[in-house]
Amino acid sequence: MVNLKNKIEQSNKKNISLPISRVRLIMKSSPDVSSINQDALFLTTKATELFVQHLAVSSFNNGSGKETNSLSYSDLANTAEETETFHFLTDILPKKILARDYLKSLEQMQEEEADY
Amino acid sequence: MAERPEDLNLPNAVITRIIKEALPDGVNVSKEARRAISQAASVFVLYATSCANNFAMKAKRKTLNAGDVLAAMEEMEFERFLEPLKEALEVYKKGQKGKKEVSEQKRKDKEKKSDLESDKTREEEEEEEERMEEEPDAENEVEEEEVEN
Numbered sequence: 001m002v003n004l005k006n007k008i009e010q011s012n013k014k015n016i017s018l019p020i021s022r023v024r025l026i027m028k029s030s031p032d033v034s035s036i037n038q039d040a041l042f043l044t045t046k047a048t049e050l051f052v053q054h055l056a057v058s059s060f061n062n063g064s065g066k067e068t069n070s071l072s073y074s075d076l077a078n079t080a081e082e083t084e085t086f087h088f089l090t091d092i093l094p095k096k097i098l099a100r101d102y103l104k105s106l107e108q109m110q111e112e113e114a115d116y
Numbered sequence: 117m118a119e120r121p122e123d124l125n126l127p128n129a130v131i132t133r134i135i136k137e138a139l140p141d142g143v144n145v146s147k148e149a150r151r152a153i154s155q156a157a158s159v160f161v162l163y164a165t166s167c168a169n170n171f172a173m174k175a176k177r178k179t180l181n182a183g184d185v186l187a188a189m190e191e192m193e194f195e196r197f198l199e200p201l202k203e204a205l206e207v208y209k210k211g212q213k214g215k216k217e218v219s220e221q222k223r224k225d226k227e228k229k230s231d232l233e234s235d236k237t238r239e240e241e242e243e244e245e246e247r248m249e250e251e252p253d254a255e256n257e258v259e260e261e262e263v264e265n
Contacts, residue, residue, distance in 0.1 A: 015204060015207060015208060015211075016204075017130050017133065017134060018126060018127075018130055018134075019126075019127065019130075022126060022127065023126075023161055025124065026124050026158055026161045026162060026165075027161060027162075027165045027180075029124060029162070030162055030165045030166055030169065032169055032173070033165060033169050033180065034178040034179065035178060035179045035180070036179065036180045037179050037180060037181045037182070038212070039181065039182035039205060039208070039209070040168065040180045040181050040182050040184060040185045042204075042205065042208050043182055043185040043186065043201055043204075043205060044161060044164055044165065044168075044185055046200075046201055046204050046205075047160075047164060047185065047189060047194070047197055047201060048126070048157050048160055048161055048164075049134055050194075050197045050200060050201070051156075051157060051160045051194070051197075052131060052134045052135060052138070052153055052156075052157050053134060053135075053137075053138035054194075054196070054197075055153055055156055055157075056134075056135045056138045056139055056145075056153060057138050057139065059149075060139055060143065068144075069142060069143050069144060070143060070144040070145070070146070071135075071139065071143060071144070071145045071146065071149050072146050072148070072149055073146060073148040073149050073152055075149070076149055076152050076153065076156070077152075080156075084193070085192070085193045085194065088159070088163055088192075089156050089159060092152075092155055092156065092159055093152055093156065
């Protein structure tokens, strides 16, 4: 884990990679936002990078990927549901279930209702 | 403003790089996971902007500033970002200051140059004035009239 921390610190030293102009475009699409000062723009861009790192690492640590050395979509969806700070992502990272499992659970629900 | 949906996404290559640098070497990240993280990042920007904007509006300001963004991070419970953000901001501001000083210096050098040139013409004008003072008073009366007007 120490190596991981150093890696992240190193990448943070070379200021930012994400294009500020694109971040600005997204920010401006938000209603009621008139103008954004240069420092705020920089901070949002930097924060987004930190967020990407945080989401990736949290999902990886939280998930089953550690054995398989991989990060999958379901790791992300699970983390969004289980970790409070990522709750705002549950709409765009919904958990997926197989269609047949969904139909099965529908059937079960109908059977339960029939019993009443 | 006609914005295509793709324009509100962040460049995939950069997102992928950030993910790879954050995870241990050799971790396999699925395409789906990468796309999802990219979308999550866009949502993060919107959420952070909306939150920061609330702070600005509370302070009756129309322009989002650094303080608003930092306050938003705290509100969103991303306090872990605060220290690295403040440090990065310091570095950024120094860089901006350096750029400003370079362009200020360029401007000053330009001014110096034109000052030297106007000094020459001023010397010539002063010599002219000295010559003019030797002429009769009629000239001065005319000048006074102009001043009154």
